[in-house]
Amino acid sequence: MHLSKDSAASPILPACKYALPRLKCAISLVGSADAIFSNWAIRSGVLIPPWYRSICHNAHVLTLLTNLGGISLRSPLIGAAGTVGYTNELADAGALDSLGAVTSKSLTRLERVGNAVPRIIPSKVGMLNAIGLANMGIDRFLAERAQDAGSMPCHLFASIAGHSVDDFVSVAERIDAESTIPLIEVNVSCPNTSDGRHFSADPASLSALLKVVRANVKRAKLFAKLPPDSDSVALAAAAVDAGVDGLTLSNTMPAMAIEVHSRRARLSNGRGGLSGPAIHPIVVRVVHDVYSQVSKGRVPIIGLGGVMNGEDAAELVLAGATAIGLGTVLLAEPSAPLRIASQLRSWVREQGCSNMSELVGQLRM
Numbered sequence: 001m002h003l004s005k006d007s008a009a010s011p012i013l014p015a016c017k018y019a020l021p022r023l024k025c026a027i028s029l030v031g032s033a034d035a036i037f038s039n040w041a042i043r044s045g046v047l048i049p050p051w052y053r054s055i056c057h058n059a060h061v062l063t064l065l066t067n068l069g070g071i072s073l074r075s076p077l078i079g080a081a082g083t084v085g086y087t088n089e090l091a092d093a094g095a096l097d098s099l100g101a102v103t104s105k106s107l108t109r110l111e112r113v114g115n116a117v118p119r120i121i122p123s124k125v126g127m128l129n130a131i132g133l134a135n136m137g138i139d140r141f142l143a144e145r146a147q148d149a150g151s152m153p154c155h156l157f158a159s160i161a162g163h164s165v166d167d168f169v170s171v172a173e174r175i176d177a178e179s180t181i182p183l184i185e186v187n188v189s190c191p192n193t194s195d196g197r198h199f200s201a202d203p204a205s206l207s208a209l210l211k212v213v214r215a216n217v218k219r220a221k222l223f224a225k226l227p228p229d230s231d232s233v234a235l236a237a238a239a240v241d242a243g244v245d246g247l248t249l250s251n252t253m254p255a256m257a258i259e260v261h262s263r264r265a266r267l268s269n270g271r272g273g274l275s276g277p278a279i280h281p282i283v284v285r286v287v288h289d290v291y292s293q294v295s296k297g298r299v300p301i302i303g304l305g306g307v308m309n310g311e312d313a314a315e316l317v318l319a320g321a322t323a324i325g326l327g328t329v330l331l332a333e334p335s336a337p338l339r340i341a342s343q344l345r346s347w348v349r350e351q352g353c354s355n356m357s358e359l360v361g362q363l364r365m
Ligand SMILES: Cc1cc2nc3c(=O)[nH]c(=O)nc-3n(C[C@H](O)[C@H](O)[C@H](O)COP(=O)(O)O)c2cc1C
Pocket: 080, 081, 082, 083, 105, 106, 120, 127, 129, 131, 133, 159, 187, 190, 225, 250, 251, 252, 274, 275, 276, 277, 279, 304, 305, 306, 307, 325, 326, 327, 328, 329
């Protein structure tokens, strides 16, 4: 049982500290102390009753409890597509308990090997990747990995990608039939394939795709994952108009790096997507614009880009994000969700709030 630091400040506890050991001693004389105190804990020499531990634990959990378009998340932190494997790969780092959900790698109709290496390189303020949607394909995912959802302490969301409307629809329908996956994230914004990007090139193409996917997804919530470098407000408005339940803002920023001695591009694909701290201020702006001009609190936003700590996450919340994605930080520090959840919880309390949702979109201009 984890106790928050705040719990030590209670006026009840000093009293317990002195009275209860004596009471325990007195009762032990009549032989029943073990039965009475068997569920009590001792923290820093203080006896903690089980009901008090339960109140503290509930307050601790309630601070970050979030509702994302009808899905209850015990943490607003979400592992971003492509950075957390397929399902429970972060379990060994102990990170799943601090996440509300993990998002699978983007799944396509057929298995994809992706681009040739080098397809990941560091940059001064983040990293560039051009993985090219390498993934095991929807058949193998459903046969080999989807069942992991049942034993995970957080939700499993599925990211899907494709090259045609039919591709997206067929993968979305298969996921929709899998009752353990409550949310489908439609990745229309991958900058690392030659043909996967055109659906977010303009609002009309995006709307045409999402309307068809929406018509074929009956059960799962549908989110659209948009790029950070287009007219985000127009794309978000088109997605909402097409009937999505929420928006993920955003994917990586198209970028490039050159090795000057050989005069060749550092990524085999030539260009790739920039992620990490470099894109954070861009994403804060995108989330703010979309929250204030399109969603207005009615359509939830997963803010995603360059979150490295609780303060970065808090910025996205104030800009309008209901949940916060973690990507690049997990590649460097797989246990980061524990640290970031704790920092975020401290910020919510410092702001005088009992739940993070009170702060969504509360930027003071
Ligand atoms: C190595 C790598 C692979 C990624 N693969 C995917 C993917 O398969 N599908 C997707 O929608 N986004 C993918 N992304 C983008 C991330 O989900 C996220 O949108 C982006 O990295 C920005 O967040 P960050 O700055 O916190 O990393 C990938 C990012 C990285 C770094």
